[in-house]
Amino acid sequence: MPEHHRPLAARLLLIATLVFMARPVRADVDFDRDIRPILSDACFACHGPDETERQADLRLDTRDGLFRQQDGVSVVAAGKPGESELLRRLLSADPDEQMPPPDFGLKLKPAQIELLREWIADGAKWQQHWAFVAPQRPGQPTVSQPDWVQNPIDAFVLARLDRERLKPSPAADRRTLIRRVTLDLTGLPPTPEEVDAFLADKSPNAFETVVDRLLRSRRHAERMAIRWLDAARYADTSGYQSDGPRDMWRWRDWVLEAFLQNKPFDEFTIEQLAGDLLPNATLDQKIATGFNRNHRGNAEGGVVPEEFQVEYVVDRVDTTFTVWQGLTMGCCRCHNHKYDPLSQREYYQLFSYFNNIPEYGRAIKEGNSRPYIEAPPPPQQESLNKLKRLLASDQQQVADVDLRMPELVAAWRKSVKGEPEDWTDIDGLIVRLTLDGSLENSATEEQRAAQRSATTVPEPN
Ligand code: HEC
Ligand code: HEC
Structure with missing residues (x-):
């Protein structure tokens, strides 16, 4: 019979069976893994950390709240589902008592309520959220083939394989191994030369040599940096x-x-x-x-x-x-x-x-917005230092010349033959250098008069 011709009831049964089969095989109910997510999802909005929204003064995100006893009512009575108000509220048919309240728009599924019941029946073991518990190094598990274990991590891998009744795969051949480890650590395949070097290395720690080389490589640093x-x-x-x-x-x-x-x-x-x-x-x-x-x-x-x-x-x-x-x-x-x-x-x-960075909320369209520092990379910094040193030495030379200027000007004046009689350092002076090296002021009488009335620069001495 084709699938879509099955009677509805049979199809529902099939679906129910599949759902049942799909339920993971679970050891014990674990508060952290199984219970807290349900409470967080369906209850914390009204019974959580936010005291302004908290109802019935009840917290379900703390141990004290969950195990609260008040006026003879226990929210959770460990080992006694029948005496736990929490479960009674989940199972109640009375809309005034049901949790979450019907108008909240979220209903627990029967499987979730069953989990809560199991958890209470099993003794209601409470756990701090794993994220706030400092991790502890676990002991190394005992395994079926201790010889197979070469380092502590292997023991965990093998313990899990044991649990699934699986055997470890045989060791990979060397070509496969270097390809895998290079892809793992750098994201790139090995070069043919690297493969050849590994195949040729007959020393017992040839693999460690490859791993060390890869860990030191720039490619590995890049691969690690990308995530960050x-x-x-x-x-x-x-x-x-x-x-x-x-x-x-x-x-x-x-x-x-x-x-x-x-x-x-x-x-x-x-x-x-x-x-x-x-x-x-x-x-x-x-x-x-x-x-x-x-x-x-x-x-x-x-x-x-x-x-x-x-x-x-x-x-x-x-x-x-x-x-x-x-x-x-x-x-x-x-x-x-x-x-x-x-x-x-x-x-x-x-x-x-x-909130104490002196920045302005409107960024600039191109380039870095203030505040920022200049951060030339080392080669640029080196060029910059070189140019700065060059500039400083040139500026020193200019300063030296400035100091000696009066003396230099005086010497130069002496060196020119036939110093013009009307020597002023102002605009309008028309000087002609004659072929025999003497200077001659070729300004007209009018121009000379204008020069004389203009401010004259004091003679250097
Ligand atoms: C939308 C808000 C809201 C959500 C969500 C909600 N509750 Fe409540 N809860 C209330 C209010 C209001 C009261 C007090 C009125 C009452 O007792 O019915 C209450 C009371 C309770 C009480 C009784 C406390 C007492 O003093 O005996 C329990 C137990 C409880 N809630 C459990 C739950 C659980 C478990 C969930 C999640 C599955 C849940 N609530 C989700 C609003 C909420
Ligand atoms: C930009 C502000 C803002 C941020 C960020 C924000 N919320 Fe809200 N949230 C509000 C406001 C405002 C309300 C109250 C709305 C109202 O009164 O109905 C609210 C209400 C809620 C409620 C309903 C509580 C109730 O009493 O009914 C929940 C649940 C909630 N927020 C969860 C979250 C979660 C989870 C996040 C983060 C992923 C978040 N909010 C981030 C502003 C914010």
């Missing part, structure tokens, strides 16, 4: 309207160099956030702070500059928090966060750090 550049919203254009050009590539190169030098993460962080505030900050440390100028710049003539000056600060807060905390903070710009333990107050505390 994306996260840090790097662009050599301003992003609005015609997307005019600006120069951020000096900062890009700083990131690349940081990966190349394997700069420790704390320095990498400090220099980008506040390199200019370090004592005796170097040009590189100042360039690092370009991180904070990667935001877009609006050059539209009609914008309210103050509005966009605020937008840029918001951009810095959001990007800094997302990139370094792995948590988006943007929601509490306008109200306490609905799902994460972040307040609007904390948002503006962070905001204030970034």
Whole structure:
């Protein structure tokens, strides 16, 4: 029978069976993985961190709130689904009691309610959100083939294969291996010469040699830097309207160099956030702070500059928090966060750090908007230094000549034969150099009279 001719009931049964089969095999209900997302999605809007929206003075985002007992009513009674008000509210047929309230427009699915029931029945183990728990190094798992394990990570790989009842694949041949590791670490295939060198290297640590070479390579640094550049919203254009050009590539190169030098993460962080505030900050440390100028710049003539000056600060807060905390903070710009333990107050505390840059909200259409520093790369800086030294020495020569000028002029005067009798350094003097080297004032009587009445420059002595 073709699929579309099946009776509806049979099709529904088929769908139900498929849904049932598709449900993942689960070990225990895990609060972090299974329960918190449901509460966050359906309940935190009214029972979460935002006290201005909180209903029934009930928090379901904290342990105290979830296990609250009040007037003989337990929100969650561990091990006792039947005595848990939370579950009663989810199962209630009375619209005045149902949670979430029907007008909220979101209903829990039966499978979600069942998960909550299971969790309570299993003892309602609560966990702090994993993102706020410092990671701990787990012990190495025991595995089926300890000989296969060459380093601790292998043990985790094999433990997982064991769980799935799978055997490790045989080791790849050397050509495949160098191709994979080169693609992994640089994003590019190996050259034929690199393959040949690896095939010819019979030493026991030939593979380590390849890995070390790749880790030191510029290509590897580029591959690592790309992710950071994306996260840090790097662009050599301003992003609005015609997307005019600006120069951020000096900062890009700083990131690349940081990966190349394997700069420790704390320095990498400090220099980008506040390199200019370090004592005796170097040009590189100042360039690092370009991180904070990667935001877009609006050059539209009609914008309210103050509005966009605020937008840029918001951009810095959001990007800094997302990139370094792995948590988006943007929601509490306008109200306490609905799902994460972040307040609007904390948002503006962070905001204030970034709100002290003397910038103007309307960006310029082409080029970098103020404030900025000049950051010539080393070869340009060298040429600049050379030109500055040249200029300084030329200026010194001019100054020297200036000092000796009276003496030089006097000597020159003596050197010319037949000094004209009517010598003034003003316009109108008409001097003729005769063939025998003498000078002759060929001005007319009228012109001479005009010269005499004009201010004469004092004779140098
Ligand atoms: C749109 C807002 C809203 C949402 C969403 C919401 N609630 Fe409520 N909740 C209320 C209000 C209002 C009350 C107080 C009135 C009442 O008791 O019915 C309440 C009361 C409760 C109570 C009773 C507290 C007590 O003092 O005994 C529980 C338990 C509860 N909610 C659980 C939940 C759970 C679980 C969810 C998510 C599945 C949820 N609520 C989602 C608004 C909400
Ligand atoms: C630019 C300001 C702004 C940002 C950013 C913002 N919100 Fe809101 N949000 C509001 C305003 C204003 C309201 C209140 C609307 C109303 O009164 O109906 C609101 C209401 C809500 C509500 C409904 C709460 C209730 O009591 O009904 C939820 C949920 C919410 N926001 C979640 C979020 C989340 C999640 C984010 C981040 C992804 C976010 N908001 C970012 C301005 C913002």
